[in-house]
Amino acid sequence: MKRTAFFISDGTGITAEALGRSLLAQFETSRLYMVTKPYIDTLDKAHQLLDVIKKTGEEDGHRPIVIDTIIDQNIRDIIKSADALNIDVFSTFLEPIENELGVKSSYTVGKTHALTKAKEDIYKSRIDSVHYALDNDDGARTHHYDKADLILVGVSRCGKTPTCIYLALQFGIRAANYPITEDDMLDTELPKSLRPYRHKLFGLTIDPERLSTIRHERRPNSHYADLHQCQREVSDVEALYQRHHISYLDSTYYSIEEIAARILAAAGIERRMSPI
């Protein structure tokens, strides 16, 4: 049995999609096909999509699941007329919040929200953080560490760069990263450029076999990718973390989202998020 779920929005669709995927991830079925339809912001587009939903239901032999975060009442009414299981996120949850706060939402009033100065500032800090992460990637420049919220350290290819970028984009965190080299590990002291910032350091470690696989993809059959080399580096870097009391996390079995969220929780750093 095939079944299709539509995540529909008059905006980016990111909220509908995130919620929809979280909900459907709770089911074992592999026959769930998920489609995101952003920017359904005119009656014409809504009617076209209604046809698609109808046709999909006929082809599947089962009515689709529709999860939507559409603001406009007229557009929502068209989508709701489809033969589908309708999960209407805003209608369901905004009413109790309106009652609680004693004010009507702009959803109910039927307009989208203007970008406030505060939201713009948060947004700008996210973009600035992305550029900060890129400029301070891989130990390229170490003289901006005073501006870092966090400095991720670890051996090459343990996941520092994607984590820093995710921290910047998602949470507006300025995260630099510094690769711990073999030379760094020979020294009992921390690398010189890191010493003033020990309180900002957070370490990543990784399973040596996984590291070797990742490095082989980048430089096949190199000394760099050799399993023994990876084992040595990982064991040395963990010793360095312990010697200098640096908190660290094993990235092997976590997604970037999880690594980032766990680092912030462990380091007690607040997320700076703007609504989508």
Next chain:
Amino acid sequence: MKRTAFFISDGTGITAEALGRSLLAQFETSRLYMVTKPYIDTLDKAHQLLDVIKKTGEEDGHRPIVIDTIIDQNIRDIIKSADALNIDVFSTFLEPIENELGVKSSYTVGKTHALTKAKEDIYKSRIDSVHYALDNDDGARTHHYDKADLILVGVSRCGKTPTCIYLALQFGIRAANYPITEDDMLDTELPKSLRPYRHKLFGLTIDPERLSTIRHERRPNSHYADLHQCQREVSDVEALYQRHHISYLDSTYYSIEEIAARILAAAGIERRMSPI
């Protein structure tokens, strides 16, 4: 009146947070204070958080709003005992989906989901795409364009890099970017390295005043940041897009999320997402 909203999860908290912020963005009030509490995955942590919720409600003089995506029934019961407006995302929406699909969710069964091979592959493609975006940033390497899903073009600092990285992280899209220089615009032809890939090109443009502001932050009082220079570059690059029939978007008033979602919608590229 101050009011606090808690977004609570036994995982990263990203779904609860995204949904919560979308919901609360529909209200004009500036006195809503939002706090995310990820990894509430033990009874101890739940009891501690219950105390925090209670105390916050007393301090605010209003009971908090609690939006949660906790899987474990026992942990959820503790959080639910708080004097708060409870928005229980999974309970609300999973039951109708269970009835529709005729199967119980792992939520109801009380276990979290194992990472399947398919999900791992999607995850790996997201990380690979991030490295691809970084390796192919700023026209650094143009000989991997055959592997690109998309090549973003535009003048320096119009938003190409953060957009490429977001496309990679969020949607698993391999996006390279190529900065259009003044030399490129003198030529009536496309830059040589782009010619074989005209069908993959997507342009960004930007308001010249905004561009000038952004460039001044990077290189104050430079020729590069001069308003007339920015006006000339923007008008030349738009002429180039039109001459070569390249679709393009004005990034000035959109967030990265919006730019990315609009580009994919316009280019007809499918998102490759893994559940969080």
